[in-house]
Amino acid sequence: MAELLSVQGLRSGYGRIPILMGIDFTLAPGEFLGILGHNGMGKTTLIRSLMGYLPATAGRITLDGRDITGAKPAQKAAAGIGYVPQGRQIFPDLSVFENLRMGQAGKSREDKAVIDQVLSLFPRLTRLLDRRGGALSGGEQQLLALARCLCTQPRIILLDEPTEGIQPNILDEIVETLQDLRRQSGIAMILVEQNLEFLTALSDRLLIIQKGVITDEVSPEMMADPERIADFVGMHA
Numbered sequence: 001m002a003e004l005l006s007v008q009g010l011r012s013g014y015g016r017i018p019i020l021m022g023i024d025f026t027l028a029p030g031e032f033l034g035i036l037g038h039n040g041m042g043k044t045t046l047i048r049s050l051m052g053y054l055p056a057t058a059g060r061i062t063l064d065g066r067d068i069t070g071a072k073p074a075q076k077a078a079a080g081i082g083y084v085p086q087g088r089q090i091f092p093d094l095s096v097f098e099n100l101r102m103g104q105a106g107k108s109r110e111d112k113a114v115i116d117q118v119l120s121l122f123p124r125l126t127r128l129l130d131r132r133g134g135a136l137s138g139g140e141q142q143l144l145a146l147a148r149c150l151c152t153q154p155r156i157i158l159l160d161e162p163t164e165g166i167q168p169n170i171l172d173e174i175v176e177t178l179q180d181l182r183r184q185s186g187i188a189m190i191l192v193e194q195n196l197e198f199l200t201a202l203s204d205r206l207l208i209i210q211k212g213v214i215t216d217e218v219s220p221e222m223m224a225d226p227e228r229i230a231d232f233v234g235m236h237a
């Protein structure tokens with residue numbers, strides 16, 4: 001399979017504290033890759049390193065075969081890498097619609113058609129366009145952060161712990177929205193999570209991260225059997 005993103009021997013950390021100890025994986029076009037790990041295993045560090053917020057101390061990241069290891073976050077965004085941070089970071093004083101427009105802030109002119117197309121995936125947000133971002137529930141904010149990222153028209157989305165602090169009813173809606181996105185678009189996604197059930201519902205392939213190293217890969221065949229995965233990774237949902 002052709003590869004869109006390739007990560008080889010990636011190391012990074014904070015100051016002199018190493019956290020990522022040599023991460024290797026590839027992402028194919030349109031693939032949803034899940035990365036499962038407990039608290040503190042390096043998931044956010046990995047996403048922030050891929051996005052360029054933390055410099056790699058070793059290793060190589062390529063996009064379409066082009067080396068982007070040292071590229072700045074804005075350059076990575078311009079190359080088509082979208083980022084939905086943990087904690088969502090929506091603008092609390094702006095309306096839902098204004099938050100979506102911020103997703104187009106880097107473009108020379110606003111493209112309302114793109115916002116409309118994105119909104120077709122998010123009926124709940126369409127009903128809340130005038131509401132302040134800060135007045136949304138956690139789950140609604142997560143939907144907004146995802147929709148805002150889609151307004152940048154990325155080829156890859158990096159999604160950091162989307163289930164954190166979200167009520168179960170809206171979590172199901174987030175899963176369905178992502179499943180629709182997976183079916184309808186050619187977007188590829190890296191989802192880092194500690195929620196096994198969420199990842200098995202969405203991932204084509206699942207990697208396990210422990211202490212800054214990818215320790216295992218769960219094959220697509222095994223993905224069909226959540227009990228077996230839970231035993232395999234020692235993480236019952």
Ligand SMILES: Nc1ncnc2c1ncn2[C@@H]1O[C@H](COP(=O)(O)OP(=O)(O)OP(=O)(O)O)[C@@H](O)[C@H]1O
Nearest residue numbers: 014017019037038039040041042043044045046194
């Ligand atoms: N700014 C920082 N300075 C120093 N160490 C940090 C910093 N941020 C995170 N760490 C450490 O890096 C390690 C990995 O943290 P990271 O946030 O990547 O984990 P995670 O898997 O995303 O966990 P969580 O689910 O808690 O977000 C942890 O040991 C954490 O304490």
